[in-house]
Amino acid sequence: MSSRLSAPLIAAATSAVLLLTSCGAGSTDSAAEGDQVIRVASHMPPMTDVVELASEAAAEDGWDVELVRVNDNVQYNRLLVDGEVDASFAQHEPYMERFNEENDADLTAIAPIYDAKVGFYSRDYDDVADIPDGAKVALPNDISNEGRALAILDEQGLITLREGVGFEGRLSDVEQNPHDFEWVQVDLLNLASAYEEDDVALVYNYPTYISKVGLTPEDALFLEETVDQRFSISLVARAEDEESEKIQALHEAMTGEEVRDFLAEEHSATLLPAF
Template identity: 50%
Template sequence: MFKKGLLLGSTALLLAACGTADESTDGASNEVTEETTEETVTIKVASHLPPMTDVLEIAGDVIEDGYEIELVEVSDNIQYNEALLNEEVDANFAQHEPFMEVFNQERDGNLVALQPIYNAVVGFYSPVYDSVEDIEDGAEVAVPSDPTNEARALVTLEEHELITLDPEVNKTEASVDDVSENPYNLTFTNIDLLNLTAAYEDGVELVFNYPTYIAAVDLTPEDAVILQADEENMFAQTLVAREDNQDSDAIQALVDAMASQEVYDFLDGLAENGHLRPAFELGE
């Protein structure tokens, strides 16, 4: 079963962060995040945009008897991790593992990546250039301001030989300071991930983006100047829980539903449009 919860507001999260969470009663969730009606356990999962929310809806339709998934909608890329850390939700589905790891480092968090679900096809879009061959010396490049997506953007540029990164740097931690060769003299501007589409509209020559966000201006990966390969799924969108509840029956039921045949078929259909590709094999 699937249902939608209330939007989590920043004020509510700040208040929750100042309070004391109840102790877990069964290892799956606590009094704040578990609702039991007629022996049905509600698993609260924070997310925010399609196709992530679509995946959760499908998972809610196929999850085993005795459980239901409640989508807790958030409005930015901060709330879903804060909500999970503060035990307001049981899991989230809105990020890749490197992004989660940075959050854990910054917040002394205990979040764990459980199951990669799909890999969004990301790349650079341009209101000026039609192909990589058209890129001119000194072009302005908009990359995300958060460290892991900044790294992903730079790795994509390196794949297409537009820059070279310091070979000693971890590819998931690279920043513009790690660019060792810049033959096109690209100039970099760090912009919040959710504002990159506006940068495209403002005429920035090269703009990194995800299909979900660039769709706001009626663009798809087919319109991108360059796309990232990421064949190892380093940046796959992943189901995330906490160390204290990751082995609970409820979370294991959630994992099974998220990596189900029905979800795979849905993602495989989207893959035909070039937007993403499934990041799990059935029966894993």
Template identity: 45%
Template sequence: MKKLLSLLLVLSLILAACGKSDKGADGQQTEEKKDIKVASHIPPMTDMLELVKPLMEKDGYNMEIVHVSDNVQPNQMLKDKEVDANFFQHPPYMELFNEANDANLVVVQHVYDAPLGLYSTTYNSVEEIPDGATIAIPNDTSNIARSLKLMETGGLIKLKEGVGIDATQKDIIENPKDLKILEVDLLMLARSYEDVDAVTMLPAYAEPLGLNPAEHSLIEEGKSDFPISLIAREDNKDSAAIQALAKHLSGPEIVKFLEENFPTTYKPAF
């Protein structure tokens, strides 16, 4: 009888423990995850994460911001499950990573729009840009296409009809000024600013140079399909921690942060 009572007690404790846990993707019982790691690398993304970190703590989550040094690490780390989410990129960039790496990264929440601009130390309008000028653009596929579309909007080039985020220099069908387009690593564009005639940059890289798209860009991009977004994996996008972070990154604190710090640069995308 004592052995039977002991066995029943053990079983009851096991069932009680299971009742406090959630089922994972494989159907196994797992304890609810209270820690979350998010990869990012430059302001204002890192600033926004720092802003919502106390809000996550109030919800019971310990959020670690993992600082990286380039635009490749955050996606690879997320794919390899070294982090739970990242916050640094727009959806087309993510989609191209998925295609190239057989990954399953997904958009959880659009956060803000970051307009691409064309900046020059020498010229005040696209009309002033001379024949044979050199224009530096990012060298990753999605931002190559975005830069070429911006140049087309400004009348500098013309692309094949219907090309989208896969557009390359091979899709240029008219280049009346015989412009030389130099593809540069995204993180090196700011250093190229004074060495070329013009450069296409996102605000995160233009801001440290005292530039913003509303006042200094030679071309207005207009409505963008490239919002900076919170990214997770297909297997964890619906987790309570990720959804809590998505809620806070699209909350009133972020709206206030953007309005107070970047009134002419960034706009909420939610």
């Protein structure tokens, strides 16, 4: 049984509004020439925090990292494909691969940076055993995150997926739904709003998005137990630039001890360093 939760979409005009912030302190002459400037698209903390922190390390080697802020989960890849930025930091590899397939793009994951603690939240229930049969369960409507959400439900014994699909599962792969859950498919950015809907019992979400309603993974009804690093939030670039000096410098800066310590010390409740 499936339904779709109505939620306001972000207007395309709003999505295209960018805030360009210079993070680095590179040479003025080099920045003017453009050869020492590395532009990185991202959209919200802690991803933007990581870029800003990495910029400090990159500046020591003469690179000027510029953070390009976007408003949704599309623009950072559009900018990268169009050559407006050099890299993005906002997605996991399966999401990137789906974007490549749907847009005939050639983006590549350069390095995993952190694993978000994802899981399911409930406003009305403190124990999964109390969730009634026929309850609505909100899932992300993009394929890569849908598969991850279903795998967690399978892991918890709430559904049974077709053997072997793992994190690649779709709703059509649900072989057993003993609680007769009703699936509500929602854009990832709107899942936090679904949590506040009166008739939604379970909502899948990331720490970054669920924080909008004042929650952390500690508030989750259950979290993902088996972590697959394909879902690490990763530094992404165009495949043709993978070995370029800019991307190698950015890779080094974003996988430095400063970033690792920041993730481990400031965000241990929501994520795990992946490098």
